[in-house]
Amino acid sequence: MYFSKSFVPILKNNPTEAKIKSHQLMLRVGMIKQSSAGIYSWLPLGFKVMKKIEQIVREEQDRIGVQEILMPTIQSSEIWKESGRYDDYGEEMLRIKDRQDREMLYGPTNEELVTEIFRSSIKSYKSLPQLLYHIQWKFRDELRPRFGIMRCREFYMKDAYSFDINDDEALFSYNKFFLSYLRTFKRLNLSAIPMAADTGPIGGNLSHEFIILADTGESKIYTDKRIFNLNSSSTILEKSSLNNLRQQYEKFYSVTDEKFDQKEFDKIVPEEFRVNTKGIEVGHIFYFGDKYSKPMNAAVDFNGKKEFVKMGSYGIGVSRLVGAIIEAKYNDKDEIMKWPISVAPYHCSIIPMIKKNDTTNLEKSNKIFEYFKSKNIDAIIDDTEENISAKIRKFNLIGIPYQLILGNKTEGDLFEFKEINGETQKLSIEDAVSQILKAKSN
Amino acid sequence: MYFSKSFVPILKNNPTEAKIKSHQLMLRVGMIKQSSAGIYSWLPLGFKVMKKIEQIVREEQDRIGVQEILMPTIQSSEIWKESGRYDDYGEEMLRIKDRQDREMLYGPTNEELVTEIFRSSIKSYKSLPQLLYHIQWKFRDELRPRFGIMRCREFYMKDAYSFDINDDEALFSYNKFFLSYLRTFKRLNLSAIPMAADTGPIGGNLSHEFIILADTGESKIYTDKRIFNLNSSSTILEKSSLNNLRQQYEKFYSVTDEKFDQKEFDKIVPEEFRVNTKGIEVGHIFYFGDKYSKPMNAAVDFNGKKEFVKMGSYGIGVSRLVGAIIEAKYNDKDEIMKWPISVAPYHCSIIPMIKKNDTTNLEKSNKIFEYFKSKNIDAIIDDTEENISAKIRKFNLIGIPYQLILGNKTEGDLFEFKEINGETQKLSIEDAVSQILKAKSN
Numbered sequence: 001m002y003f004s005k006s007f008v009p010i011l012k013n014n015p016t017e018a019k020i021k022s023h024q025l026m027l028r029v030g031m032i033k034q035s036s037a038g039i040y041s042w043l044p045l046g047f048k049v050m051k052k053i054e055q056i057v058r059e060e061q062d063r064i065g066v067q068e069i070l071m072p073t074i075q076s077s078e079i080w081k082e083s084g085r086y087d088d089y090g091e092e093m094l095r096i097k098d099r100q101d102r103e104m105l106y107g108p109t110n111e112e113l114v115t116e117i118f119r120s121s122i123k124s125y126k127s128l129p130q131l132l133y134h135i136q137w138k139f140r141d142e143l144r145p146r147f148g149i150m151r152c153r154e155f156y157m158k159d160a161y162s163f164d165i166n167d168d169e170a171l172f173s174y175n176k177f178f179l180s181y182l183r184t185f186k187r188l189n190l191s192a193i194p195m196a197a198d199t200g201p202i203g204g205n206l207s208h209e210f211i212i213l214a215d216t217g218e219s220k221i222y223t224d225k226r227i228f229n230l231n232s233s234s235t236i237l238e239k240s241s242l243n244n245l246r247q248q249y250e251k252f253y254s255v256t257d258e259k260f261d262q263k264e265f266d267k268i269v270p271e272e273f274r275v276n277t278k279g280i281e282v283g284h285i286f287y288f289g290d291k292y293s294k295p296m297n298a299a300v301d302f303n304g305k306k307e308f309v310k311m312g313s314y315g316i317g318v319s320r321l322v323g324a325i326i327e328a329k330y331n332d333k334d335e336i337m338k339w340p341i342s343v344a345p346y347h348c349s350i351i352p353m354i355k356k357n358d359t360t361n362l363e364k365s366n367k368i369f370e371y372f373k374s375k376n377i378d379a380i381i382d383d384t385e386e387n388i389s390a391k392i393r394k395f396n397l398i399g400i401p402y403q404l405i406l407g408n409k410t411e412g413d414l415f416e417f418k419e420i421n422g423e424t425q426k427l428s429i430e431d432a433v434s435q436i437l438k439a440k441s442n
Numbered sequence: 443m444y445f446s447k448s449f450v451p452i453l454k455n456n457p458t459e460a461k462i463k464s465h466q467l468m469l470r471v472g473m474i475k476q477s478s479a480g481i482y483s484w485l486p487l488g489f490k491v492m493k494k495i496e497q498i499v500r501e502e503q504d505r506i507g508v509q510e511i512l513m514p515t516i517q518s519s520e521i522w523k524e525s526g527r528y529d530d531y532g533e534e535m536l537r538i539k540d541r542q543d544r545e546m547l548y549g550p551t552n553e554e555l556v557t558e559i560f561r562s563s564i565k566s567y568k569s570l571p572q573l574l575y576h577i578q579w580k581f582r583d584e585l586r587p588r589f590g591i592m593r594c595r596e597f598y599m600k601d602a603y604s605f606d607i608n609d610d611e612a613l614f615s616y617n618k619f620f621l622s623y624l625r626t627f628k629r630l631n632l633s634a635i636p637m638a639a640d641t642g643p644i645g646g647n648l649s650h651e652f653i654i655l656a657d658t659g660e661s662k663i664y665t666d667k668r669i670f671n672l673n674s675s676s677t678i679l680e681k682s683s684l685n686n687l688r689q690q691y692e693k694f695y696s697v698t699d700e701k702f703d704q705k706e707f708d709k710i711v712p713e714e715f716r717v718n719t720k721g722i723e724v725g726h727i728f729y730f731g732d733k734y735s736k737p738m739n740a741a742v743d744f745n746g747k748k749e750f751v752k753m754g755s756y757g758i759g760v761s762r763l764v765g766a767i768i769e770a771k772y773n774d775k776d777e778i779m780k781w782p783i784s785v786a787p788y789h790c791s792i793i794p795m796i797k798k799n800d801t802t803n804l805e806k807s808n809k810i811f812e813y814f815k816s817k818n819i820d821a822i823i824d825d826t827e828e829n830i831s832a833k834i835r836k837f838n839l840i841g842i843p844y845q846l847i848l849g850n851k852t853e854g855d856l857f858e859f860k861e862i863n864g865e866t867q868k869l870s871i872e873d874a875v876s877q878i879l880k881a882k883s884n
Binding site for chain 1: 517572579
């Protein structure tokens with residue numbers, strides 16, 4: 001791909017309307033474009049990143065045995081009246097009348113619809129557990145949408161739902177998602193910590209938010225440094241192993257401000273381990289038993305007895321994660337972004353110095369591009385006539401993790417190669433490829 | 443995957459509300475579930491098929507150099523007023539007022555929004571051509587939604603848009619899509635023929651519908667048998683080669699009823715080649731010049747002169763294709779469906795005869811499943827206690843193209859293996875794998 005032909009509209013300066021760094025950067029390098037208040041189009045650079053995040057989220061859902069479905073965006077109001085949430089939800093719900101004057105709405109979440117699908121399909125406890133997810137656009141009509149895609153109206157979300165016969169099995173399902181979320185965020189190169197949280201409009205009595213630390217975060221968080229040393233690498237998909245994982249995390253104080261208690265914090269957490277900072281919510285899991293199954297009559301036969309199923313729901317903000325990763329990884333003072341290679345729009349930028357009427361460097365770039373392609377390395381060539389330092393500044397913002405530079409200093413078969421934020425090395429193309437492939441496989 | 447744990451709610455009989463065979467089959471084998479009039483949820487079996495179709499469509503867009511973006515579902519009415527279509531579109535457009543009382547709508551198509559993105563991003567003719575596509579949910583508030591996902595309200599569509607400096611370049615873009623569509627439908631194992639068509643609400647003066655033959659189709663078509671012998675295998679992405687391809691097709695009479703002229707048909711097509719039947723539209727391409735760029739002021743600088751860009755748009759109904767493939771491939775008399783392997787929900791079903799308290803066949807099935815997995819063959823095991831002929835009838839409907847049966851007759855290392863509609867063979871597991879892999883790679 002030539003940069004001159006790619007649809008990446010770069011702005012010279014930070015847009016003044018953007019207040020936080022993810023919003024600034026995404027507009028600046030043409031990842032998104034606002035189409036109306038709180039509603040965005042995703043341009044190729046932003047789309048590529050979001051799609052890679054989506055795929056990682058998907059793979060980690062599949063890995064714990066959740067089945068993918070796809071529910072529509074437009075729902076009938078009837079099921080929301082059944083659950084009792086039609087009036088509760090307030091003005092954030094986008095209400096619509098169709099041409100037949102039926103009350104419809106743009107789904108802000110899917111507990112009702114998935115419960116309706118479940119109850120009309122599953123009749124016996126022998127078909128349990130059922131774990132279902134979908135990745136679909138949602139709409140919440142925020143009064144004041146802001147911060148770009150971090151608090152917008154139309155957003156892309158993975159939401160999963162579990163159906164079990166009793167609390168014990170339902171907690172097993174809950175813990176599977178607990179593990180899955182730790183794995184997902186790790187693959188995105190984020191340290192997200194699970195925190196006890198309020199359940200809000202979803203309801204229930206058990207809930208964890210997964211939060212990454214960021215100065216620009218909207219949630220205040222209080223936790224214990226030692227929680228960052230934990231990991232899930234030895235956990236397996238089995239009841240006691242999963243229980244053990246959650247207990248390890250729950251040993252440490254870790255809450256958002258809704259659940260915060262200063263006295264408790266001071267008592268439980270030794271001073272040197274106290275963390276009091278801000279964070280961004282990237283995932284949220286809930287257990288709410290029969291809150292929806294009872295009013296909506298979602299029950300199975302259990303040896304002749306009717307049992308309401310026990311449900312949980314599990315969300316990850318896929319579009320929001322694009323912004324969250326920027327908040328975590330972007331050094332806005334030096335204007336240097338570096339995408340984790342697992343979600344980077346390209347693996348390597350090829351940056352040739354191009355002089356008028358001299359195509360030597362561009363031809364070399366084309367050859368390198370083809371060689372990269374044969375190694376499954378996705379590259380973009382900056383074929384524009386900008387000077388080399390302007391090009392490098394631009395690619396520092398775009399955040400493709402590796403840069404291969406063909407400047408004046410290119411000697412024979414050695415190229416200037418660097419990881420963003422790293423030292424420039426003089427490498428053969430084969431050695432550059434090995435470095436990128438090594439990073440990709442980690 | 444065990445069938446008993448999969449979310450595939452099978453109906454015993456054809457649902458009476460469904461009038462055409464794709465609608466019947468999709469409800470019968472639990473591919474979809476209606477959530478309100480003309481709005482469906484996609485259950486795992488249907489979702490898998492649609493996702494595979496989507497991926498083939500995507501790859502064939504990428505292959506001709508179209509860049510993927512993603513526009514939102516909810517649009518502002520303003521751009522539709524600019525183009526003049528806000529009033530034209532009538533009641534099929536789902537109009538929405540948000541909490542601030544702004545006029546919004548659920549996009550039925552995206553000419554306006556993509557033009558808005560283009561005009562604010564691209565300033566010089568040097569950045570042309572630009573080819574952009576997205577795959578997104580659309581909504582058309584049909585008065586009488588029917589035929590399941592074939593004529594529904596919320597549907598999944600790939601729509602692409604081209605921007606060029608003049609007619610000649612724009613026709614080059616148009617012809618790229620012409621080729622891309624032939625390739626796409628071929629990979630879906632459909633013989634779709636391009637037909638001269640009316641442009642309807644999109645406008646313009648050049649347009650082709652891509653239509654597959656089916657008795658249940660909504661379009662009447664008139665064509666020449668010989669057109670089915672053409673193919674695009676020797677065409678390359680170059681002006682004269684593409685022109686030549688379109689000319690080859692246009693040599694034969696081939697129109698929908700809107701453009702039909704009996705006299706012309708009788709004159710041009712020799713009697714023995716006349717085809718007069720019904721078909722299903724699966725794709726539609728349009729060239730409409732400056733119809734949108736002029737009123738919306740989408741222009742580029744061309745050596746100091748302002749030139750309105752010349753545009754085309756190109757749609758493929760991704761969700762509709764699931765139904766179209768069923769209409770083309772399902773033998774409803776014998777109740778046998780066979781998915782093309784490129785989009786089949788699984789490659790092979792493993793169907794063991796299971797007797798009470800005897801797990802021999804199930805254990806064998808598990809081993810075969812793992813072996814298949816190691817060869818990238820995706821299988822499902824029917825672990826239920828239904829009798830073997832009921833299982834086979836069920837899988838004949840589900841349409842997974844290969845069946846491996848572990849019945850009484852299983853001797854040593856040979857298994858009953860068949861392609862749906864084919865003869866039962868006695869094969870070693872290695873030979874079965876070779877057959878499936880060969881079909882996959884075609």
